[in-house]
Amino acid sequence: MSLSTRYSPQEIEGKWYQHWLDQRYFHSEPDDREPFTVVIPPPNVTGVLHMGHMLNNTIQDILIRKARLDGKNACWVPGTDHASIATEAKVVQQLRAQGVRKTDIGRDQFLKHAFEWKDKYGGIILDQLKRLGASCDWDRTRFTMEDSLSEAVIRVFVDLHKKGRIYRGLRMTNWDPEAKTVLSNEEVIYSEENSQLYHLRYPLEGDPSQGIIIATQRPETIMADVAVAVHPEDERFKHLIGKKVLIPLIDRAIPIIADTYVDREFGTGALKITPAHDQNDHEIGQRYNLPVIDILTEDAKLNEQAQILIGEDRFVARKKIRKMLEESGHLIKLEDYRTKIGRSERTNSVVEPRLTLQWFVDMKKFAHMALEAVSSGEVKFYPEHFWNMYNSWLNEDNVRDWCISRQLWWGQRVPAWYLAGERMGEESHIFVAETADEALAQARKATGNANLSITDLRQDEDVVDTWFSSWLWPISVFDGFQSQEELQYYYPTSVLVTGWDIMFFWVARMIMSGYEWAPELMPEVVKTKGAMPFKGVYFTGMVRDNQRRKMSKSLGNSPDALALLENYGADGVRFGMLSSAAAGNDIIFDAPFDPVTKEILNESKLCEQGRNFCNKLWNALRLIQGWEVTEKAVDAETAKINSLAAKWMEQRFNQTLTQLEGMYTEYRLSEALMTLYKFIWDDFCSWYLEMIKPAFGAPIDRQTLEESINLLERMMTLLHPFMPFVTEEIWHQLRERAAGDDCVISKYPQATAFDAAFIEKIELAKGIVSGIRDVRNNNGLKQKELLKVFAQDTASNHTLLELDGVLPMVVKMASLESLEITSTEISNGVAFLVGNEKFFVELEIAIDVEEERKRLQKELEYYQGFVKSVQNKLSNEKFVSGAPAEVVNKEKQKLADGEMKMKNLAEELAKLG
Numbered sequence: 001m002s003l004s005t006r007y008s009p010q011e012i013e014g015k016w017y018q019h020w021l022d023q024r025y026f027h028s029e030p031d032d033r034e035p036f037t038v039v040i041p042p043p044n045v046t047g048v049l050h051m052g053h054m055l056n057n058t059i060q061d062i063l064i065r066k067a068r069l070d071g072k073n074a075c076w077v078p079g080t081d082h083a084s085i086a087t088e089a090k091v092v093q094q095l096r097a098q099g100v101r102k103t104d105i106g107r108d109q110f111l112k113h114a115f116e117w118k119d120k121y122g123g124i125i126l127d128q129l130k131r132l133g134a135s136c137d138w139d140r141t142r143f144t145m146e147d148s149l150s151e152a153v154i155r156v157f158v159d160l161h162k163k164g165r166i167y168r169g170l171r172m173t174n175w176d177p178e179a180k181t182v183l184s185n186e187e188v189i190y191s192e193e194n195s196q197l198y199h200l201r202y203p204l205e206g207d208p209s210q211g212i213i214i215a216t217q218r219p220e221t222i223m224a225d226v227a228v229a230v231h232p233e234d235e236r237f238k239h240l241i242g243k244k245v246l247i248p249l250i251d252r253a254i255p256i257i258a259d260t261y262v263d264r265e266f267g268t269g270a271l272k273i274t275p276a277h278d279q280n281d282h283e284i285g286q287r288y289n290l291p292v293i294d295i296l297t298e299d300a301k302l303n304e305q306a307q308i309l310i311g312e313d314r315f316v317a318r319k320k321i322r323k324m325l326e327e328s329g330h331l332i333k334l335e336d337y338r339t340k341i342g343r344s345e346r347t348n349s350v351v352e353p354r355l356t357l358q359w360f361v362d363m364k365k366f367a368h369m370a371l372e373a374v375s376s377g378e379v380k381f382y383p384e385h386f387w388n389m390y391n392s393w394l395n396e397d398n399v400r401d402w403c404i405s406r407q408l409w410w411g412q413r414v415p416a417w418y419l420a421g422e423r424m425g426e427e428s429h430i431f432v433a434e435t436a437d438e439a440l441a442q443a444r445k446a447t448g449n450a451n452l453s454i455t456d457l458r459q460d461e462d463v464v465d466t467w468f469s470s471w472l473w474p475i476s477v478f479d480g481f482q483s484q485e486e487l488q489y490y491y492p493t494s495v496l497v498t499g500w501d502i503m504f505f506w507v508a509r510m511i512m513s514g515y516e517w518a519p520e521l522m523p524e525v526v527k528t529k530g531a532m533p534f535k536g537v538y539f540t541g542m543v544r545d546n547q548r549r550k551m552s553k554s555l556g557n558s559p560d561a562l563a564l565l566e567n568y569g570a571d572g573v574r575f576g577m578l579s580s581a582a583a584g585n586d587i588i589f590d591a592p593f594d595p596v597t598k599e600i601l602n603e604s605k606l607c608e609q610g611r612n613f614c615n616k617l618w619n620a621l622r623l624i625q626g627w628e629v630t631e632k633a634v635d636a637e638t639a640k641i642n643s644l645a646a647k648w649m650e651q652r653f654n655q656t657l658t659q660l661e662g663m664y665t666e667y668r669l670s671e672a673l674m675t676l677y678k679f680i681w682d683d684f685c686s687w688y689l690e691m692i693k694p695a696f697g698a699p700i701d702r703q704t705l706e707e708s709i710n711l712l713e714r715m716m717t718l719l720h721p722f723m724p725f726v727t728e729e730i731w732h733q734l735r736e737r738a739a740g741d742d743c744v745i746s747k748y749p750q751a752t753a754f755d756a757a758f759i760e761k762i763e764l765a766k767g768i769v770s771g772i773r774d775v776r777n778n779n780g781l782k783q784k785e786l787l788k789v790f791a792q793d794t795a796s797n798h799t800l801l802e803l804d805g806v807l808p809m810v811v812k813m814a815s816l817e818s819l820e821i822t823s824t825e826i827s828n829g830v831a832f833l834v835g836n837e838k839f840f841v842e843l844e845i846a847i848d849v850e851e852e853r854k855r856l857q858k859e860l861e862y863y864q865g866f867v868k869s870v871q872n873k874l875s876n877e878k879f880v881s882g883a884p885a886e887v888v889n890k891e892k893q894k895l896a897d898g899e900m901k902m903k904n905l906a907e908e909l910a911k912l913g
Contacts, residue, residue, distance in 0.1 A: 003625065003733065007618035009569025013725045017130060025068070025744050026135045028075035030489035036067035037493040038076045039474050039534075040136065041506070042144060044083035045122035046090055049561040051543040051551045051589060052499065053125070054132060055581055058574045059540060060497045061134050062669055065721035067494070068135070069748035075490055076135060077477045079142035080122055084466045085179050085187075085346040088410040091117050107409050114410050118145075128562065133570045133724050135744075142477045144469040145412070152481040153412040153469045154434050156517070161432040165362045166404075168416075168430065172282045173403055175354035176344040177300035177314075181407040182358055184465065185400065186505050188342040188351050197267060197335040200325060202228060202245035205253045212237065212245055212256065213332055215267025217339065218277070219325060220317040222247055223306045224295040225254055227273040229284060232258035234269055248330035249321070250307050259284055279353050292355060298407075300352050314352075357425050359405040359414060359462070366512040367399040373511050373532055380536045382667040386500055393504045402509075404465045411463030419443065420458045431457070471509035474533035475517060484522045491518065491525075495667075496534040499542065507537055538667045541586040543577075548588065559604075568607040571723035575610025578722060579677075581670045613677060614726045620685050621730050623693075624708055630699035637808040638694075642704045644805030645691040648762045649711055652683050655759060657751035660718065673722050680715055687766060691809055709734050717746045761799075765806045767834035772814040775830050775841045778855070786817035792838040793823040800837075831908050836900040853912050860905040867898040 020026060028035075038060050043053060060076060068074040091114045092102055102110045126141065142149060160166040174183040197215045200222065204210040212228055225247050230237035237256070244253040254273075261284060262271050275285030276294040285292065295306035300314045308324075309317045325331035342351040371394050373379045374387060381387055392398060405414055417439040418427040429446050433439040436454055444452050472481075480487035492514070498507060514533035519526045543551045543558075551558035564573050581587050589606065633639070656679045663672035692708065694700045713734050716727040720743050731743035772789060781787070791797040801807050801821065811819055822840075829840035830852065873879055874891055 003622050007614045012729045013570055016725055016728045020744055026137050027139050028073055028137050033073040035490050036072040036074045037490045038064055039477055039493055040078045041498045042079045042081040043125045044086055045080045045118050046083055046086045047125045049125055049128035051558050054561055055543055055577045056497055056540055057129055057134050058577055062721040075137055077140045078136035081470055082145040084406055084408050084411040088408050110409050131565055148479050149476045150412045152472050152476040154415045155481055157415055158432055158434050168359050170357050172279045172353055173356050175352040176347055176349050177352055178347040178349035180298050182356055184403055187345045189345050190340045190342050192338050193341040195339045197337055199332040201330050201332055205244040205246055212270050213268045214270045214272045216272055219321050220314055221274050221277045223250055224274045224276050224293045225272045226290045227254050228256045229259045229262050229271045229273050231262040231264045234264050277353055358403050361402040361404055363399050363401050367394045369515045370394055370508045370511045379532045382538045386539050404468045405462040406465055408463050414460040414462045416460040417457040420456050471513045488522050488525045492530055492532050493534045495536045497538045500539040543587045543589050568611045571614055571726045572607045572610035576606030578670055578673045628699040629702055629705055631702055634701045640805035641809045642692050645688050646707050649688050651754045651759050654751050654754040676719055714749050716743055764800055764834055765810055768810050769813045771832040771834055783815055788817050788842040789819045790822040790826055790840045793821050797837055833904055849912055856905055856909050863898050863901045870895045
């Protein structure tokens, strides 16, 4: 059957993915093999595939496919996160469109709607990952709100409470007025925005002719002021400290206090203190025992304590109060300025500081545990420099207790009960238990009332933070809190692949939970395998557009991931993403698209390169399959060339394989892909196939063909983790296969020793061919025009050209009449250098002396710059003393080679006058 002229991913990818699923190649069960385990960073059930997902999951798939080829028991656990705030917002929006509020239907009915929404939409992103080629064990798909994972969350909450490391307290928190829930610091995104400073005059009590001017960004909160603070050493205000001023519009008297927190240079140097609506003000208020007046409702509208503008939204109130302050004469001036505004990561609503009663995890011990795990090397970071960021976030000066309660219904409900008649915040008893019955037993014991029933208790209305479920992910996906059978085999996982932006959100917390509970769950296993949840963490970079902006839905700068897959095929997109994805480095992904339709407008150069690579592989396959085969022996010259080509490719194959293994070990996956790309495209396609290619109409011998097929087959195994679909198709096109003989489960080759000196000789021979081709191109000579070439008579040239097969190979590849060694100058020839050796192409045409001089001068200038840079490096004592000896020696050799090239070029220029 003849092959199509172009590779068609649309016809091939779905076929092979279904075949892999049918054969259950992705499924894992514990056995006697070494496990290689990866747990997916669970995408939100609200999510659809975007560029960040494509990068992250391609990397995971590369590692899991490589492990599978290595004969390990590869287990990649997929799943989704319930995403409390984001999902609840979606369901609320859906109900609102039907004219229903969640409070109208109650908690149980709302959760029923939420689960229906999740069942309908929650698996979309996982299905899209299949289109990318992700080889997850789909039988193991988990969801952070499924029963066993929720049971683990409740068990852990109760356990930490018993240990005294979970507590309930009244704290200043970040409040999302749209979602009506508290947020952690990490869920608040700060960015520079335009704002205004309102300069307001507060008249002195008893003497309105005097007063103090404060500057505030939030005039709508002045009704919650309880003091004005100045710096104790500020001469402008010393005479006012201890006196009182009146709040504009409501005339309530508040004291002027002195505190070193005040910045004398900002605004007017006087600061209004509003403890209910500012974190720093709250801390000052506590120092001076000031009252707290909260004037905002949970949806950020002014309440009765504001006295004016009651019921108005905070931003509407700001506009109205400005006019009121102008009319009353209290507004002195407005000043434009830029400031950082915090917005909710999920709703984009401006976050409101708010004093709320919440549940917290004491993080001091956890933070120390997480730092020690990485600093000791038990958990390794790739790249290593991310330790600095990790350390700065978790050191004792920066770590904060974790607020884990959320004022939502979608999530695991806080397992705490109170006596039904007691007011929130004033409860005399808290009963923390895994079940209501256990809480009731605690209540009867605590109160001495054996007649209490479930109806006498009320459960906490809050749910726990989404991250409080996902920090247990490496344990809970194996149901490790219920049974340790699978956990003992798969834990610790091999590597975690994630973005550095959730290093503290998720990575650090998983490390904490691993060291906290793995030793309790399986103490004997931990002694030998360790308590860490993963052995390594590979941090990916951010995917950015050509303006270096992070790709995001809010900016509208991310192309439709599925459209990219449709345009270029999964292999093309995977290549495009990985070809520039050095660990930890941001990726500039330029794929012009319509911001409204997301339609791809122009070619993505990276993905186009990937698609072209697929076609290059396909054409190599077509070339090999198109050759006529002979069982007879070929002529001696051809046999020498073919033998040389086979030996060279075998040596290069093992050299490349050795390089790849080092790159895999250090997670230099982008470098590994480009190493493979150059090896296959340049060495195999451009050189090897041309070396062995029979003359037009002539057949190829059976041995050379079989060697070529075997070589391409092994290269498909090497490339398979990166580009699984095209490699599987070519694997099957190369020869008839028995059932189960698939590339996805083929055996990854083991590197053997290679002859670097021999490889270098062939590189020099290739250099001769390239040099001749350059002369041919520069002088307008046709390929079929046979040339005479002479090599300068040196020991090196003798050694190279007398190597079996090199001479006929160069003659064939460069279309030569002859290649001879000579000790005389060729007067009618063009010289070129290969390494430090000189070659001459004899030409019957007149040489453009001026053009040749320009060419040589340009080459000389290049080597002058090169030599200077190497000299600078070798004159650097720090480099010479600190670098390994082989590195320094290599630089010295570069210098010697460069100086020799300069000498030869200068001689050629001198001959031209």
